[in-house]
Amino acid sequence: MDNYTVNFSIRAEAAYAKIKKSAGGTSLESPSHTLLQTVDRLIDSIPLDPFATNRLTSPLADVYWVSEGCVRIYYTPSSEPSTLVIIRISTTARHISSVQRMQAILRMMIASGQLNPLLVQAGVRPSSQPAVH
Amino acid sequence: MPVSIPNSYINPNVRSVGVSKLRSLNATQLRGMDKTLVIQENDQPLAVLLKYEEFLAMQKELLALLETQSVLSDQEELQDIVSGMDDVKKGRTKTVHEVRRSLEKHKEKA
Numbered sequence: 001m002d003n004y005t006v007n008f009s010i011r012a013e014a015a016y017a018k019i020k021k022s023a024g025g026t027s028l029e030s031p032s033h034t035l036l037q038t039v040d041r042l043i044d045s046i047p048l049d050p051f052a053t054n055r056l057t058s059p060l061a062d063v064y065w066v067s068e069g070c071v072r073i074y075y076t077p078s079s080e081p082s083t084l085v086i087i088r089i090s091t092t093a094r095h096i097s098s099v100q101r102m103q104a105i106l107r108m109m110i111a112s113g114q115l116n117p118l119l120v121q122a123g124v125r126p127s128s129q130p131a132v133h
Numbered sequence: 134m135p136v137s138i139p140n141s142y143i144n145p146n147v148r149s150v151g152v153s154k155l156r157s158l159n160a161t162q163l164r165g166m167d168k169t170l171v172i173q174e175n176d177q178p179l180a181v182l183l184k185y186e187e188f189l190a191m192q193k194e195l196l197a198l199l200e201t202q203s204v205l206s207d208q209e210e211l212q213d214i215v216s217g218m219d220d221v222k223k224g225r226t227k228t229v230h231e232v233r234r235s236l237e238k239h240k241e242k243a
Contacts, residue, residue, distance in 0.1 A: 007226035009217035020236050043229055054193070056201040063214060065200065074204075074214055078221050085226050087217020090210060094203065106199060118194065 004047035007078065007085045015089040016043075035071070035091060042066050042073050043086065050075070050084055063087070070094075149173050155182075 008016060016039065023036035045066060056063045056074075065074045070093035075086045109115050149171045158166075169183040204210050220226055 006229045008229060008232055009220035010225055011213050011216055011220075013227055013232050015213075016232060017236060024240060054200065055197055056204065057194075057197045058201075060201055060204060060214065062218075063204075074217075076218060076221060078226070085217065085221045086229070087221070088210060088213040106195075106202065109198075115198075118198075 003082050004050060005083045006043065006047055007083060009085055009087045012086045012089055019089070019091065038068050038071050039073070039089060042068055042071060046073070046075055046084060147171060152179070
């Protein structure tokens with residue numbers, strides 16, 4: 001039993017309306033309808049256990065997300081009690097080059113020492129070791 | 134090239150052990166393991182053995198970092214999120230229930 005109310009931001013509402021409109025009048029097996037079902041399923045899953053899912057890191061640490069296939073839904077808690085707000089619905093798959101770019105950026109961040117506090121905490125980098133170049 | 138990390142540097146929960154230690158570990162010991170083990174031979178680290186929960190936590194941290202980096206590098210995604218956060222602050226939101234109902238009504242009329 002969930003006790004959370006889920007809201008849409010303006011842009012998320014527009015994105016949802018667009019997905020719903022695309023699915024309208026199509027067969028149940030159409031890609032548009034499948035997409036709508038996935039989005040609806042993800043939205044309905046959010047209030048079940050909203051903070052047990054994935055969370056972004058600083059500077060977006062208040063943002064959580066759920067995903068399935070190419071659909072990613074980002075949400076954040078509202079200042080109103082027990083209220084969550086969906087702020088972005090993304091339905092585009094991450095391009096493989098984006099993933100490779102992210103990994104390259106991560107490697108650079110590790111090499112530059114930006115992630116040292118996290119790595120030290122995880123026990124995989126000595127606290128006094130200089131960055132690896 | 135792998136970097137060898139002296140034991141003294143590492144988190145106190147990390148312990149270096151010889152390969153032979155692996156043979157002596159059974160399921161009960163693995164369940165009760167409270168340290169991360171760096172498996173080494175002739176002082177050369179070869180592998181790391183850690184609790185599955187810790188591995189998952191590290192994967193989750195990594196996923197969060199990658200996802201954040203991805204959002205920050207995508208202008209459209211970032212703008213939506215920033216604008217959404219602003220909507221939240223200013224109370225410009227509608228409930229999912231309300232939006233779904235409104236779209237259904239609109240569909241019926243059409």
